[in-house]
Amino acid sequence: MFIRLPGRLLIVLLLLAGCSGKKSSIQQEDRKWWKEAVVYQIYPRSFKDSDGDGVGDLKGIISRLDYIKSLGVDVVWLNPIYSSPNDDNGYDISDYRSIMKDFGTMADFDSLLKGMHDRHIRLVMDLVVNHTSDEHPWFRQSSSSRESPYRNYYHWWNEERGKPTPRWSFFDVNSDAWKYDPVTKAYYLHYFSRKQPDLNWENPQVRKEVYEVMKFWLDKGIDGFRMDAFQFVAKDTMWPVLPQGYEQHIIRYYGMGPHLHEYLQEMNREVISKYDIMTVAEGAGSTLDDAMSLVDPARHELNMAYHFEGMDVGNFDPDYNLLDFKKVYTKWDSAFEDKGWISIYLGNHDQPRMLSHWGNDAPRYRDASSKMLTTFLLTMRGTPYCYYGDELGMSNIKFDRISDYRDISTINKFMHLRQTGGDTAAFIEEQKRSARDNGRTPFQWDEGPNAGFTTGSPWLKVNPDYVTVNAAAEEKDTSSVLAYFRKAVWLRKSNPTLVYGKYAVLDRDNPSVYAYTRDDGQKKFLILLNFKAAPGSFILPAEIDLTGAKRVLSNYPAAGGGQKTAEKKATPGGTQPLRPYEAVVYELSPRNSD
């Protein structure tokens, strides 16, 4: 355990707040370290290779801990680092208690964890327990005989029952989630690839095994879990026929199955409640009530979840509209205004790069639009998850050829189209906007060969823009995307208002500008974000007075001069112009607070 300075700082701020006699909306019992944290997600395969095999590894991460610390983040989430045949880059685990050979050894892991804790950074691991690898000993046993004591660890359908009720698979070339196994003459279920058989959570023994795995890592001192595909673990094992087209609404049919909450409450009782950890579910069901049911503190399940709705509103949709983006985030914020907690993220290993997704990766706008998106991420309510490389403004690599892709999801969809006579050329064009490999290219450390990621041949190509977009160059430039990221993290970490304060959207129907306030009764911030490449404007509401407001963060110099010069500010009811992708955070003078 360690004492974290930001926490202390917060206590001081809270005490001062208490002394001022003003009402604060922060209740002491609602304060949690995982709400105040800024999470940095590392895709270990692509962060830093220490041994020249072209694959990132734990020693590579260890060598860059000071860099991670310098970002100001205080939690790292690592994608899976367990033993795996890598059908789905580590999301197919063959041994939950050992480290993938490509990544190093358990001794490396122990040094990594120590190195993080020494720097007051917490570590959250991926917990992948909807499925294992088909090379996991449980599955090897389970598939060896119908009489195996492990048979019931997975979902089997014996052939004498006829063909199983159809189930759609995310990664299977034929989208078929049942794979026939001639050894025991039965089909097994795999929602993801055929090398990722689904565990049977109805079996108490499976759940017990999972809890033991969790304890193994928690007893080593890790600080939490990101629960992969967790909304899918519970299945209706009566295998009802699902309506035509159900795969278009897969979360509604696969998510939040029977007994899911019982499993979570049991897990909480057996494991989670015994440690001071953070738990975050990937996926939040298909309604706001589903999401709340996972994270309502009174239910003793998880701390937070992340939803996918925001991911569907973006540049890869020709009808993308900022109004929809605002609607999604405003709706999710209001659902969690009084209780529960959510995550805010704009990128992860399953998504294209945030810059290409909502900003503008043309060289002219890369800088401003990256900074604008960073401002959004770090000024919203909810725990922000920042994805490695977004702090530099990394963008989609946009491969032209299928042979450049490594992701099973892209490759199998392509194969399916090829087999069925689909339009593979259109698919390749579409993948330039949406493929997961866009967000998995190696971290761009410097302008040397392979961006300083490896001395070997990288497992996935490095984005050629590394020549200008790289950490070394940005370290030297005080106005870089990286420098801005650090400022934005610092602003959040030093202002509890940005963590806990109430969010209110302004000028909802403005098609270019996303404007909102954060207010906790102590301080009030106004955030103005122009999401467009054209100039925008914002009509200041009559109740907001910018006189005396401090511009505490912005991605352009103040209009008419440098950062420090007086700038033109709109009077209440007046118009505040914004340059392309301009982002400004004002701390309003106290008279604006409720």
Ligand code: GLC
């Ligand atoms: C989650 C992971 C994704 C993986 C899938 C199957 O969605 O984020 O990367 O492919 O689960 O484990």
